[in-house]
Amino acid sequence: MDDRIPAHLEVTGLIRAVEGAGGFGMVLSKGERTAGTVMVICCNRATPARAYERMPQLDGTRKWVLSKEQDPENPHDFSEWYQRRGAQDDDLWVVELDIANAERFIDVALHNG
Template identity: 35%
Template sequence: MSNGLPTGLIVSALLKRVNDAGGMGMVRARGEPSSGSILLILNDYFGNTQVLERALGPTGTPALIPAGPSDTSDRVARESYWRRRRDRDPDLWVIELDIASPERFAAETILAG
């Protein structure tokens, strides 16, 4: 999936924005720099976790859609999920963000353009 910018550049911009805002962003798995998929593990300051993936939405435009286990608070299930995905797709980027409103940061950076 491409929205015009290389995936590596999008990931770098997201990590910089999160880190500049006082949060923490890390690459759990590095994917293909020009066109890899992005899987996000989003942790907010209230202990909530979401797993989202950049994909085409119903209108054919890029969107962040829920992914992963039904209970995203189960750390073991989350880890197992992204590792299985990564085994099947070595181009997949796995990014974890710890910040207030992580979905907003992800959407503003990944879906822009």
């Protein structure tokens, strides 16, 4: 039995949590409603955007992993990358969370310093 939360509910919950904390969340690309995968783009004007995807681990869990970080010298490369990813995978949801330390909403610890 797969006890994953349906993708559309996870996405809705992420956006509501971010907006409840004073940020902004937006669906950039809709994937498969129930079993779709979710990519979260964490952004804030103070830092480059970062894309996280949940990846299967050897122990059977699924952990958020940094897939790509925006290069400040070439910011368009990042948006072209996630748009290509969405075009290649119809199941993929792409969600942008615009708030400081957005990683806290997907339970990723930031290591600053």
